[in-house]
Structure formats: C-alpha cells, structure tokens
Amino acid sequence: MKKILAIDDKTLNLRLVKAILNKYIPDCEVITTLSGIEGIKIAKEELPDTILLDIHMPEIDGFKVCKILKEDKVTQHIPIILNSAIVNDSESIIRGLNIGADAFIPKPISPAELAAKVKVMLRIKQAEDNLKKESEKYRIMTETLPDSVSTININGEITYVSPRTIEIFGYNNHSEIIGKNAIGAIVPAQRNRAKQTMAIVRKEGMIKDVEFRFIKNDKTEFTGEISASLIKNDKGEPIKFLIITKDISKRKKAENEILTYQKKLKNLNSELTSAEEKERRKIAVNLHDGLGQTLSIAHIKLSSLSNNNLPPKVEKIIMESTELIHAAITESRSLTYDLSPPILYELGLIPAIKWRLEQIEEKIGIATSFYSKENKLKIKNETSILIYRIIFELLINIIKHAKADLIKVKIIKDEKYFSFSVIDNGQGFNYQPKTKFTKPGGFGLFSIIERLDSIQGQLVIESEKEKGTKATVIIPI
Numbered sequence: 187m188k189k190i191l192a193i194d195d196k197t198l199n200l201r202l203v204k205a206i207l208n209k210y211i212p213d214c215e216v217i218t219t220l221s222g223i224e225g226i227k228i229a230k231e232e233l234p235d236t237i238l239l240d241i242h243m244p245e246i247d248g249f250k251v252c253k254i255l256k257e258d259k260v261t262q263h264i265p266i267i268l269n270s271a272i273v274n275d276s277e278s279i280i281r282g283l284n285i286g287a288d289a290f291i292p293k294p295i296s297p298a299e300l301a302a303k304v305k306v307m308l309r310i311k312q313a314e315d316n317l318k319k320e321s322e323k324y325r326i327m328t329e330t331l332p333d334s335v336s337t338i339n340i341n342g343e344i345t346y347v348s349p350r351t352i353e354i355f356g357y358n359n360h361s362e363i364i365g366k367n368a369i370g371a372i373v374p375a376q377r378n379r380a381k382q383t384m385a386i387v388r389k390e391g392m393i394k395d396v397e398f399r400f401i402k403n404d405k406t407e408f409t410g411e412i413s414a415s416l417i418k419n420d421k422g423e424p425i426k427f428l429i430i431t432k433d434i435s436k437r438k439k440a441e442n443e444i445l446t447y448q449k450k451l452k453n454l455n456s457e458l459t460s461a462e463e464k465e466r467r468k469i470a471v472n473l474h475d476g477l478g479q480t481l482s483i484a485h486i487k488l489s490s491l492s493n494n495n496l497p498p499k500v501e502k503i504i505m506e507s508t509e510l511i512h513a514a515i516t517e518s519r520s521l522t523y524d525l526s527p528p529i530l531y532e533l534g535l536i537p538a539i540k541w542r543l544e545q546i547e548e549k550i551g552i553a554t555s556f557y558s559k560e561n562k563l564k565i566k567n568e569t570s571i572l573i574y575r576i577i578f579e580l581l582i583n584i585i586k587h588a589k590a591d592l593i594k595v596k597i598i599k600d601e602k603y604f605s606f607s608v609i610d611n612g613q614g615f616n617y618q619p620k621t622k623f624t625k626p627g628g629f630g631l632f633s634i635i636e637r638l639d640s641i642q643g644q645l646v647i648e649s650e651k652e653k654g655t656k657a658t659v660i661i662p663i
Contacts, residue, residue, distance in 0.1 A: 376398055379398070384414075554592070
C-alpha cells in the first residue's frame, strides 16, 4: 500500500486532505502530522511515497523542511508537493522548486487537482523506485563480476568503470580514468587494431574474446581479452560501447608453459624417431650381414651335397632342408626390407615407394599406380624416412580395412609444399574433421598427425562411405 505523508499546522486542513485522498486514491495510507520537525522524523522512519507539505508553519516553515528532506540521502528521492494559501506568487513557487520541491498546489485545495498531482507524484516515485532497483541490480552485477566492466561513448571516452576495472588497470579511483580516451589510456600500442575492433562492433553489434596487450596506470603491461557490445538509444542510434575486459595473464603464462613443454616433447619425439630408425637400420644390417649370410652359406653347402651319389632318403632330407633354408633366407630378406629398406637409403624416397607398391601387387594382389613429375625429391634424409613410414602405414591401413582393389600414390610439388596422396577405391568411411584417432600401439593416424606436426606438416583426409579414401600428407619445402 502506498504511503502519503501530509504536514500542516492546521488540523482541519489535514482532515480535508485525508478525506480527499481516501476518496480519490482509496488504496493508500495517509499519515498526518501538525509539526514540520515531526514530519521530518516521520519521513525518515516511514519513507512515504509522496509528501504534502504546507509552507506557512510555526517553528520551521515548509521551505526549510523541504530543503532538509532533499539534502538527506534517506529522503531526497521522495516527491514533495508544496501547498499554501498565503504564499502563491511566482517567486515563492520558483524558490520552492529550486530547493527540491516537485510540484506546487495553492489553497484552497481543489480535490480533483490534488488527487491528480498526488497520482503523478506516485507514478514518478514508482518509476524512480523501479529504476533504482534496476540500477542496483546492474550495479551489483558489475561490482561483483571478476572481470572489468566499462562503458565508452562514441567518441571513445570512458564514461563508466567498475571497481574491478580500477583494480585491473591500477588506478586509485574512478575519477583518474573517467573521461580519458580509452585507446590512448589502455591500448596505446594497438591503436589501429582497437579502432578496427570498434568499427566491427558498430557494424555487427558485438564482438567476443579479442586479445590485446593492455597498459596499466604505472605503464606495466598485461594480456587481456575484451568482449564488446553496442548500446543504442530508443531511435536505434549508437550511443555507447559496453566493454568487458578479462585479465588472461595467468592463462597465457600457463599456455606458454604448455607450448614450451609440447615443443620439448616434439623434439624428444623427433629424437626418438631418429633413434628408432637407427636401431631399425642396425638390426636390418645385422640380419643381412649376419643371419642372412650364415643362412646363404648353409644353403650353398647343403646344395653342394646333392651332387654326390647319396641314398634317396638322405637326398630327400637334404632337399627339404635346402628348401627350408631358402625360405628362411627369403623371410629374413623380407624382414630386412620391412625394417629398413636399403633402396630408401641408396636410391631415395620415390624408388622406395614404387618398390613398396610393386610388393603389394605381387604379394597382396591389389592393383597399384604411381604418379609424380619429380624423379628425385630434395628432402632431408630423416624427413624422407618419416614420409616413407607414414605412406607405408597408410598402405597397411588400406590393405587391412579398405577392401580396395586399386591403390594410387601421387606426389605433387608446388612453390611451397610437397603433397603425397594415397588414394584407394575401397569402402571408405564418414570422416569428420574433428574425428579423434586413438589407435592403440603401432604408428596409427594419431601418431602420423603428431609426427607430422614436428616438421610443420599435416595430414588431410577425404572419405565417404562406398567412395573410397584419399589421405594426403603435406609438408613444407
């Protein structure tokens, strides 16, 4: 229920006011007092929605009461209607309005006029209360947010800053930053970028998470992100920018530490790959020079025995043993080539890929084709080995999973990149760019991507169900 305080030194006047208000505004409570001093006390305690104040009173007149109430933060928001039968000239009305009165009504009071003016004051008070609640809500929001909140007018001047803004930018109070040009005050080294960002906000209405290097009041810097939106008036005209600034210095530090750690891991991975290849080469050489030669000598010696006139049973055993040793020689040679194909080291990447495709045709029965305008690729030895291993893994994946009867390998060179494409006409799969490859063990697609990353390369996969797959390895020249 609305409260109306009537202050008048005449009891009859108070009864009249109460009767009028009860008739025209029945849903309100009318509080009356005969004293200005008492009225001030009641106003502070009851906080009425409107005050009707007589000007001519003993002890303290209405002008003084009005001035006291309007200077007090507790009561200054309460609308006051001055009324008097004696003081009715324009000078007195102006005086009353200047000290804070919201309206003036002469005596004798017109019931309809009084009711109308009180209703207006109640609407004003209600609107102010609603506005105050909204303002309080947004004040609490901006003052409790962990990020900086500020507003900038269209000219780029700072018009509002939250307490967090003052803290982040190292100011003592808001007066030190209000009115300053935002670009000059906080991003002087990135003026053009800041202007471009403001232009985008004006065009699109908002922008999110744009990184800047900000400068504090003491000239130290920090990394932050801003999100901004455009504030418009009732006519749709831009009037301000709402800026939210987030200090991401700790996050950037953590990110840099992670990047450093990842770089170390990539270096270790590269060293591990190199060490692994050396071990493969060493094992392959030992198989070829040690076991391979021993088996070859044993094969020769056993074969020489078959020329002698031996019993058929012995001849049969020698022949069977010779065949077993021959199979072991073939198997060890194949194992040697799988571990570290000599052709890769002696002739290069292109002959090694061609040899591998020939092996697939011969042993697996899948048709293959090879295309390249280049006869020799100028690639570092360790990179050639890595590319060969990746292509070998992709070929193995096709053999195991694709159900293809044709495999193509294409090598294309442009000004900046080598592209190695492995294409099959198999069953394919519904590939999504964000697909996670987590093959346990082996080289695997995930491992391919990781190892390519160490040489600034990338793996691009194109595949659809029943339409085959194209996997392209791209590395910078």
